[in-house]
Amino acid sequence: MLCSSVAFRDARRTLTTTVTLAIFSFCAFASENTSSAERVSRGAYLLHAAGCVACHTDYEHGGTLLAGGRALKTPFGTFYTPNITADPKYGIGNWNKHDFITAMTRGVSPDGTHYYPVFPYTAYSGITADDLSDLWAYLRTVPLSRAPNRKHDVKFPFSIRLANWAWKLMFFRPVTHRTESTHSPEWNRGSYLVTALGHCSECHTPRNLLGATKSKYAYAGTKQGPDGEKVPNITPDRETGIGDWSQSDITWLLQTGFLPDGDVVGSSMADVVEHSTSHLTVDDQSAIAIYLQSLIPIHNSVQTNKEAEQSDVDNW
Amino acid sequence: MAAPIKHILTAIATVCTIISLSTAHAADEPENIIKFRQNVMKGNGAHITNIAAVVKGQVTTTANLAADAQAIADGLENFGKLFPTGTEGGKTNALAKVWDDRAGFDKALADAQDAAENMIGAAASNDIATIGKALGALGKSCGGCHKPYRKKM
Numbered sequence: 001m002l003c004s005s006v007a008f009r010d011a012r013r014t015l016t017t018t019v020t021l022a023i024f025s026f027c028a029f030a031s032e033n034t035s036s037a038e039r040v041s042r043g044a045y046l047l048h049a050a051g052c053v054a055c056h057t058d059y060e061h062g063g064t065l066l067a068g069g070r071a072l073k074t075p076f077g078t079f080y081t082p083n084i085t086a087d088p089k090y091g092i093g094n095w096n097k098h099d100f101i102t103a104m105t106r107g108v109s110p111d112g113t114h115y116y117p118v119f120p121y122t123a124y125s126g127i128t129a130d131d132l133s134d135l136w137a138y139l140r141t142v143p144l145s146r147a148p149n150r151k152h153d154v155k156f157p158f159s160i161r162l163a164n165w166a167w168k169l170m171f172f173r174p175v176t177h178r179t180e181s182t183h184s185p186e187w188n189r190g191s192y193l194v195t196a197l198g199h200c201s202e203c204h205t206p207r208n209l210l211g212a213t214k215s216k217y218a219y220a221g222t223k224q225g226p227d228g229e230k231v232p233n234i235t236p237d238r239e240t241g242i243g244d245w246s247q248s249d250i251t252w253l254l255q256t257g258f259l260p261d262g263d264v265v266g267s268s269m270a271d272v273v274e275h276s277t278s279h280l281t282v283d284d285q286s287a288i289a290i291y292l293q294s295l296i297p298i299h300n301s302v303q304t305n306k307e308a309e310q311s312d313v314d315n316w
Numbered sequence: 317m318a319a320p321i322k323h324i325l326t327a328i329a330t331v332c333t334i335i336s337l338s339t340a341h342a343a344d345e346p347e348n349i350i351k352f353r354q355n356v357m358k359g360n361g362a363h364i365t366n367i368a369a370v371v372k373g374q375v376t377t378t379a380n381l382a383a384d385a386q387a388i389a390d391g392l393e394n395f396g397k398l399f400p401t402g403t404e405g406g407k408t409n410a411l412a413k414v415w416d417d418r419a420g421f422d423k424a425l426a427d428a429q430d431a432a433e434n435m436i437g438a439a440a441s442n443d444i445a446t447i448g449k450a451l452g453a454l455g456k457s458c459g460g461c462h463k464p465y466r467k468k469m
Contacts, residue, residue: 229468248372256455258368262361264455266462274456 036137043138046131048279049197050124054271056081067091067145072118073227076211077154079118087144100136101129105174107164114164116152117171117211126175126196158211171212183294186283190291193284198276203231203268220298229267230302237297250289254278346403353398354408356391363387364451367439371448378442385439388454389432396425409467417465424460431457 047053058069058081068083085091092100099110107121108114115121127135157163177196179188194200205213206222220241221233233241242250249260254277257264265273277285363384369375404415414421431454438450 227468248374252368252372256368256452257459258364258451258455260365262364262368263357264458264462266459266466267468270459270463274459 039134039137040141041138042131043134043136045279046135046197047138048276049193049284050127050135051198051272051276052084052135054268054275056084057275059271064143064145064147066139066142067147069147069150074118074211075224076116076118076158077152079116079152079154080150082149083145083147084139085142085145086140087146090146090148091144092139093144097133097136100139101132104132104135107168107172113161114168116154116158116164117167120199120202122172122213123175123196123199123202126177126192128177131197167210167212171210184290186287186290187294189284190287190289193280193288194291198288200234204234217298217300219292219295220300221302223302226268233298233300233302234292235295235298235300236293237299240299240301240303241297242292243297247286247289247293250292251282251285254280254285254288255282344400347406349398349400349403350406350408353395353403356395356398360388360391363391364454367435367447367451371444371451373444381439381442381447382436385432385436389429389436392425392429392432396422411465411467414465421461421465424457424465427460428454428457 053066055070055072056066056068057063058067058071061069063069064085066084068081070081072079072081083091086093088094095103095110102108103110103115104121104127105125107117107119175196177192180191183191201213201218203225204219204221205215206217206220206224207213219234220237221231223230225231235241236243238244245260252258252260253265254273256278257270257273259265264270277288280288366375366380366384370378370381399410399414399421401415404410404412431450435447435450435454438446441447
């Protein structure tokens with residue numbers, strides 16, 4: 001009862017907000033158009049930095065850019081990314097900038113649905129207002145796709161959408177990115193790229209039973225990553241992490257996908273390199289490396305021959 | 317007299333059996349082929365690391381580039397033969413898809429062979445930018461096999 005009345009109230013409020021904002025955005029859109037070229041090109045860069053392309057494009061099945069449909073297998077079920085082209089029916093063409101910012105930073109869709117945290121709004125909440133505006137400007141220019149969204153195939157009780165609302169109460173604290181004056185500008189840029197835009201932690205940090213990242217083990221890797229992959233420890237621990245990598249080893253991987261031993265990253269990281277990190281400027285790639293090398297080393301072995309054995313910090 | 321002869325014959329037969337069994341097992345045991353192909357890949361990794369060191373400017377000697385590039389191409393030339401049926405189990409990171417989708421695997425390998433040939437040409441140019449570009453393309457072609465046909469690591 002309580003749940004349904006909350007849902008109803010939410011829905012009514014959202015409807016009112018949507019109508020009001022639709023009128024506003026129509027006016028705003030007309031005046032915004034003037035300085036848009038630069039915003040669009042910045043937005044295109046940010047799209048790569050934020051890793052939107054690899055998840056929202058189903059490259060494996062020849063999907064259209066940002067038309068969604070890529071399957072993400074997780075311990076909670078399989079998620080299918082949605083179409084985020086500007087198609088009014090199948091994509092997010094009916095959204096306005098406010099809708100977009102709310103979705104990105106609060107994890108709520110214009111109709112009031114709470115997103116699963118597989119969509120990294122937890123990290124994106126730290127993206128600056130300017131960058132969000134530019135991303136939105138770019139998304140308006142993407143060719144439309146009429147690919148329909150596919151329903152997530154999620155296990156009970158995670159299949160109850162309202163559970164996401166409860167999840168947020170428990171685990172979601174929106175981030176505001178602040179410049180730390182004790183660190184260099186490069187470090188601060190790296191911190192922003194890694195924690196907010198790049199959302200590296202979403203895969204490289206182990207999660208608890210309810211799917212929240214364990215901040216205590218940030219970037220220490222997990223054996224239970226998306227698609228059942230092992231995700232490496234990227235803290236500077238010498239034995240189990242990347243403590244013996246040089247800064248250029250890290251930037252080299254981000255540029256080319258090559259590991260220091262000449263092997264290549266062959267898992268989801270291959271997509272991340274191809275569609276995200278290799279598109280970044282050398283300065284940004286270096287900033288990421290500087291930040292990663294400053295992390296607290298955590299001893300957590302993810303690579304082991306004993307397939308069944310779980311690492312210290314995975315607990316399902 | 318009969319008993320010692322019988323013993324000697326039994327001994328000879330046993331020895332022959334052991335020899336024949338052990339020789340049959342010594343050649344082309346799946347585990348040996350798996351180790352072999354893994355070593356070829358380790359070698360490729362070492363050659364790629366050397367070329368990368370030059371591209372990154374960590375080492376200025378370019379004298380080894382041609383040999384490294386050639387070795388990668390040689391290593392890949394017969395690499396497909398190291399995946400016969402029977403080598404899909406055991407201590408391997410190769411996925412069953414190698415054998416289930418052999419045509420796709422062979423195509424990806426052929427692309428890598430082309431990229432390795434291209435690397436030989438680039439190495440001869442002595443131009444770091446060209447070499448870097450060829451190495452990038454080679455890396456992408458490695459992913460052509462490692463992404464779909466290798467266990468996620």
